[in-house]
Amino acid sequence: MAGHFRGSAPQAFPVRPQFSGFMKPCRFEGELRYLEIEGDLPTELDGTFYRVMPDPQFPPFIENDPWFNGDGNISAFRFSKGKVHMQQRYVRTEKFVREREAERALAGAYRNKYTDAVEFKVRTTANTNVFYFNKVLLAAKEDAPPFAMDPITLETIGLWDFNGQLPSLTFTAHPKLDPVTKELVCFGYEARGDGTPDVCYYNISAEGKFTQTVWMVAPVIGLIHDFAVTENWTCDLDRLKVGGEHWQWNPNIPFYLGVLPRRGAKGSDVRWFRAPNAFPGHTTNAYETDNGQIVFDLPLTDKNVFFWWPDAQGNAPDPTTIKADYVRFTFDPKSPNLDLPEPTVLLKRDMEFPRIDDRVQMKRHRHSFFDMMDPTLGTNFGAIMPVLGGGYPLYNCLGHFDHDTRVLQTYFPGNMHMVQEPVFVPRSDDAPEGDGFLIVLVNNYHNMSSELHVIDTRNFSAPRAIVKLSIRLRAGLHGNWVDAKDLEV
Template identity: 60%
Template sequence: METTAASRFPDRPQFSGFMKPCRVEGNVEHLEVLGEIPKNIDGTFYRVMPDPQLPPYIQDDPWFNGDGNISAFKIKDGKYRNKFTDAVEFKVRSTANTNVVFFNGQLLALKEDSPPYALDPTTLETKGLHTFGGLLSSLTFTAHPKFDPKTGEMICFGYEAKGDGTPDICYYNVTPAGEFSQTLWLVAPVVAMIHDFAVTDNWVLFPLIPQLCDIDRLKQGGEHWQWSADTPFYVGLLPRRGAIPSDVKWFQYKNSFPGHTANAYEDDEGQVVFDVGLSEKNVFFWWPDSQGNAPAPSSIHSQLTRFIINPRSNNLELDYPEVLHSGNSEFYRIDDRFATRKYRHCFFNSMIPELGTDFPKIAPKLGGGYPLYNSLTHYDIMTGNSDVYCPGTTHMVQEPVFIPRKGSTEEADGYILVLVNNYDTMNSELHLLDTKSFERPQAVILLPLRLRQGLHGNWVDADDLRSSGEWPERVVTGTDD
C-alpha cells in the first residue's frame, strides 16, 4: 500500500501552542535589549531544536523527532544578532536535532543515531555528513561528546554502532587536529539507549538507560525503544586510554533512569565521582513498557545524584548514591573549564511549584510532549546553597549555557545565557544572568519570533572561531552582514 504524506500537522499537543512547528529561516538584527549586555562578552550561542519541516507520517510522533533547526545568537560589544536556518537535508535518516558543538573548525549538528552533520559556523549552511575524513567506523555518534579542557581532545562514542538492535559500542578519542588516537569496540550487556556519558582524567563511564531495543519487535513495526522495569541501571567503566574490550566493568544499580551528566572526576583515593540526574521512573514516558504502562509526566522527579565507584572493585553492585540536590531538575551545565576534574558549581533547570507559575493562564498555550521547568538553579556543591532565578509566572526555561568572564579563571565566574519561552507574548527571549548576582537578569533580549523547545546547545568564544579561520571579521562586528 502506498503511503502519502499528510497535508497538515496532527491535532496533537506536540504540534500546537508554543510547540507549533516554526519552519522559518532568516536573519534578525538590532534586537531590543532590556538592561545591558556586558561588552566583554564576545562569541556565539549555538542551539538546536527539533522543528518538523513536513507533517509526520506518525500521528503521535514524539516532539523531538523533528528536523534539526539551528540557531546562532552572536554577541559582541554589547550588541546582538540572530541567524537561524534549517540544518539538514533529506538524504539520510538523521535529523541532527539534539546538540550542536564546535570542534576543529567544524560546527557539528548531532543526533545519536548517525554521524554528525557539518555546518558553516557563519552562514549555518549544511555541508553534509561528517565522518572525520572516513575515520569514523561506527554507524552512530553520540549527541554528547566530551571535551578535555587540558588536552583539547574530543572523547566520544556510538551505541548500536553496527546498526539497529546491535549491542555494540564504539569508543574513540579525537585529537584537536581531528585525528583518531584510539578506537575501541565494546559489547553492552543489553541493547539500551546511552544518551549521555561521562569522562574523567583516566576513566570513561557509559550509563545505560533501561530503554531497550528488540530487533524482532522493530521488524514487526514496533517502537525502537521500550521501557524495561526488570533491567538494572548499568554503568560501564572503561580505562580512558590504552584499554582492551575485556577491561570494561559493567556496574549496576536498581532499575532507574539516568538523565544528563553534570560531571565526573577522580577523588584523592582514585575513586570515580559520577554526578548525574536520576529518576526512579521512566522519564521517556512516550516509550512505555511492554504492557503500555508509563508514568504521568507530572509524577516524574529527577534529582542531581552522586555515585562513588571504585574502579578496582570486583563487586559490581553500586552503593546507594547521595542525592546532591533534592529538587526536580535536569539539563545540568558546569563551567566547562572544570570538566573531568573536581568542581563546585552546577547550573540546571528546575521545576519549583512554589514560585507561582500561572498554569491556568498558560496551559492552553503550552503545547505538549516536553518537560516543563520554570526556573534556573545555581547550586554550590561545597556549601549546599542554591540561588534561583525565575523569569516570570508565564515563562519556562530551556537549557542554559555558561559563558566565562573574560580574564577570570575562577570557577563559575561569568554569565548564564538561557532561551526562555514567554507564553504571554508567545515569543522567545534570551535572558543573560551574571553568576555573581544570579537572581536578577543582567539583560533580557526580546526575539520577535517563537523558537520551539530545544534540546542542547553550546557557547563558542569568538577567539575560538577566529583561530579556526571560520568567522570573518566583518561578521564579528555583530552590526552588519
C-alpha cells in the first residue's frame, strides 16, 4: 500500500467545520430508557425507527476528511405503549474493528484505498442507510455489500452476501421494497470494482432468493446513488464523473437516466435517456400511467451539491446558493428519442430527502414529505451559525405536498432548530395514503441536543409530541421505520 500515515495517531479531531459544533463526532454506544416526552405520543406508534450517522470513532489522518466518511453508528428508537427507548451501536465493519485494535485511524481518504495505512479486504464504513429485510437489519454504504445486524440487540452479524448469492462487489444504499410482492429490488454500481463502469441489477424474493440478475455498462463511470422502481421498470440515476478524488464534478456531462425493464431483461435492454447537466437528489417515487408513460419525481438542481469535491478547474459553488426544485419527469420509456423532455416544476422550493407512504411505493402517490429550507420562517441564523458545524445541507422545516391539490403544508420546529430526514408511519394498516405520522430527528442548537419530533399529518403545523434525547446526534443520512409485528420472529 502507498500508506500516507505518518507519526503517531492524532489525539484530537481537526479544527474543521465538519468536526465542530453540532457536527462534532458523537461516539456514543449504549442505551437510554424511558426518554422524556412532551405532548401526546400516539399509541398507534408501535415499532422502531432506525437511522444511521457517519460517526468516526478516531480522528482521521486526512485533515479535511468529508463529514460522511465516518463509521456507521446505528440508532434504534423503539416506540411502544406511549414510551420510547433508545439504543445506539456502531457497525463492526472490518475498518472499525481493526482501527479499534490499533487505537487509531487506519483508513485514509473517502473511497481511496491508496491513501490507507493498511490494506483492507472490505473497506466500507456501512454508514449511509439502514433497512430491515428478511429478519435482519442491513447497514449499507454503496461501495460494498451491506453488514447484517441483529435488529433487537444491534449486534453485528457480519458482512452480508445473501448466503453467497450477491453477484456484485457493491450494493446500493437505496434498495426498494415492493409493498405487494415483498421483493427487494437492488443494484450495485462500480460493480466489478473501483473505476469500473459496470452496473448489476437484481431482484431478491421475500425469502431472500435472487430471482434475476442483469449486468449493464453505464455511459460514464459515475455515482449512481439512488433509483426508482415502477411495477414494470427501474430508473437509475447516473451523476458525477470520476476524477482525482474518487468523485469529481464535471459540468459538461449530461444527466443520464437509465431505464430497464424490471423483469425478464438483458443488459442490452437498458436505455440511457439524457438531459442537460444537473445534480439529481434522492428519488421520491416513480409509477406508470395508463398509457405507459413513466412519472418520476425528485429534487433537481443545476449546481454541484457535493461542493467539497470541485470540478477539474477547482470550481465549486457557494453552498448558500445551492437550491433544488421539486420536479417531475414524464416520459415514454420506449421512445426512440433518448432526450428527456423538460421536467415540470412541482415546487420552486429548496427541498431534499423526499419520502412517501411506502404502501404506495412503485404506484401513483398523492402525498410526499420532505425537508425544506424557508428563510422567511424566522430561523435565528445569527445564533445558530457559530455552533452549526459544517458539511451538511441545512433544512429548517418539513414540507407535506399534496400532488392532487398542489397544496403545500409546512412544519416549522422552531427558530433554533434544523431538521434531518423524516420517515412516514401510517396510522394503521388500512389508513388512507398519507394518514399517519412523521418522525424526524431535529437538531436543537439552543441546548446542543437532539430531539425526535412526531407530527400528525391531520394537524401538520404543530408537533403531536417531542421526545428529548438528552444527547447530541450529529447529522445522519438515512433511516427507516419497522413495525413491531414485522420484527417478531
